[in-house]
Amino acid sequence: MTGPTNSGKSYTALNALANAESGLALAPLRLLAHEFRESLLSRGVPASLATGEERIDFPGARHLAATVEMCPFHNPVDVALIDEAQMLMDPDRGAAWTAAIMGVPARHLYILGAPDCIPLIRRIAELCDDPLDEITLERKSPLRAASAPVRLRDLEAGDALIAFSRREVLDLRAELLTLGKRVAVVYGALSPEVRRAEAARFNNGEAEILVATDAIGMGLNLSIKRVVFSALRKYDGKQTRDLTAQEIKQIGGRAGRYGHHENGIVAVLGEAGTPAHIRKMLAAPPEPITELRPLVQPDSDIVRAVAEEIETDSLYGVLVRIKRAVLRADDPNYRLADMDQAFEIASALEGVEGLGLTQRWVYAMCPIDERDNGISRLVGWASDHAAGRRVPPPGTGRLVQPSQAGREELERAEKRHKRLVAWRWLSLRFADAYTDRQTAEENTTALNDWIEAVLRQQSRERKHQKRAAPGQRPGGKRTFSKRQPERDSRSPHEGRAPKDPKTMRKRRPGRG
């Protein structure tokens, strides 16, 4: 079932799921899995929940909402729903969609996604020898390009301003606050809870304008009247490139939510592009997919089988063999997913004695932030685990008064939150080593609350004004030519938060 944003795909499929005897709804994000579960409950269908970090068992329930990575392959169901199928093309997570679409044990499978993913779905159906019915839905409220470029000062209530890095989002937020606007923000480093809270502030009018990265494109119900791009180029992890028509349609499609706005408008800031370009992109047909081999990656069964075959207990050895010899780059049917991080973790874990192959594989799949020294931290945790020691949860660190917090403190809190996500993920898999789940939950909540409180501060922050972003002259016109991903290379001697007698502190023992 394909259709653009706001075409009612989820609604239609959830109705079918609710009418089924048993069912499974697979979502790309934890919060969306919650929303699927709530949708089923609101239809009178009891449902459980399974995500990487939490489980909710509803006794007797025959429906389950889960994240795609948690797809249960051993429990047959009547109907399954897999959302955001265009994620099949995502180099990091695409393999989870391939495995779910090919392997979910369902009699009927609803695959929801943007029209661009149709050829890949057809290819998978062909590989599986499965029949495929294609249903195409149209957008319910029309989407159009604005007739003129927009100035920052002209942004109005209901506008979402799109940027492509955390730094740009925070810069634009600071500029808008200077102009007297009330602002909410959404970017990838924020936890789903904080994103949802910011979305709620925007939806209920507490904030007039939403400044967001393309994280907005998935998983949030937002009542946006107009989407305004602050730039039409983005850094994609490798290079700075123009946005594709599909990206403009996917992000711009968030404008004009059905039932709230008659139509959706997509615009661009004056210095970043022209309305004519937006109009052209919105009208462009789906770009043909040149790579039709679905992404796959091994799971623990495969890892074990390969290890037996090559007679090793080394995860590194198994992954090297898979990469070099099992699923080679020239395979005609499948592509091996980008497993660089798993490979790095496996490589570092080779020196930890006392962990089995499957345990190592679990660690290799743990969601960590490599830029936050995540691999060494994980090795430390694994080492404690292997030695039979309990691994204490990460602390919150010093949380200064939200009014005193600058970007550095905010970034630290975001990093600490990610560490807690990784710890909680492991605690669901190694409950005997990662025992203090309650403290982890409390620390997570404390960080979420603190980050929310910082983002709620609507006063102009001098700290932010002093530090102009690349391509921006303080107080002057913005330019958008030299965007790079944000990296904070300042030493601890610089920019430390001032010592504050009112400092809030909540620290729990633990590595990092």
Add this chain to the structure above:
Amino acid sequence: MDSARSPADHALALAIEDTGLSPTPKEEPRLLKLIARNLVPGAERILPSEYERLLCDVRRKDWAAQLMNATRRAGELWISKADILDAVGRVHDPRAGLDLLRNTLNDTLAGRLREMGHTPRDVLEAVQADLSDAGTFLSGGQIDRLAQIVASAFGVEDTGFEAELIASEKARREEEERIEARAEARRKRENERLKAWEESLVGFDQVPAILHCTPREALRWIAENRLPVTRRTPQPDGTEKFEFDPEILKRLRAQLAEWRGGARGTPASRAARSVMPSLHAWQLLIVMWRIFARRAHSSDASRW
């Protein structure tokens, strides 16, 4: 009184006489400004204590710079600029030398460290975590030094705790080094195994002899994805050089009779075989297994 001199100049000269404290030429302009601002109208001198206070204010920036240089030279990365500014704000003696400044900074730092956690160990971890957040990692010697400072801040430096803290840090570092060394050795071993295996691969010309088949049969089975090609290397003439794992070929001998007489299989089974070109074990694995699991389940109509 020299009529060309301002009241502030005059007050400064008197203060120098009273206290014996002279500003440097660099300090003098700012000091004069502060004296002018603080001089009671009509008065010709300022109190010595007031003069000392103003001189301290003038000297704080330089003191902070001295401390900043000293801490950087000593590699004390846990001392922040805020600590230094806090410390120099507590110095009220304009005669202060580096020793007094350093002692004040140590007291300030000790106060901050005590606020950072309930136990020295918590504090040590918290400081390291803060530094790690900022992308800074301490060397072994720096961690030892920090452990001493933390122990001293908690007044446990003579209780053996400091030694215990340093010993546990040392043990942790040694463990990290052991883990890295073991990892390195195991990676090397696995790479050598892989290399040896790759060197054991055979070309197409040896396949008929190993399988006891004709070259034409071997080519057909390759096309049907029955014979796993372990490595395909593009050649300059546009063709590909095929290499095979002799161990897998030997294991496949038992299936040759079936292949010679049987069907080509479904497109799905052929595709699934092709996912695992080099390892027979893959035939048991993910794609095929899942497809079959789903199909078996779907065809069980009685369940629905």
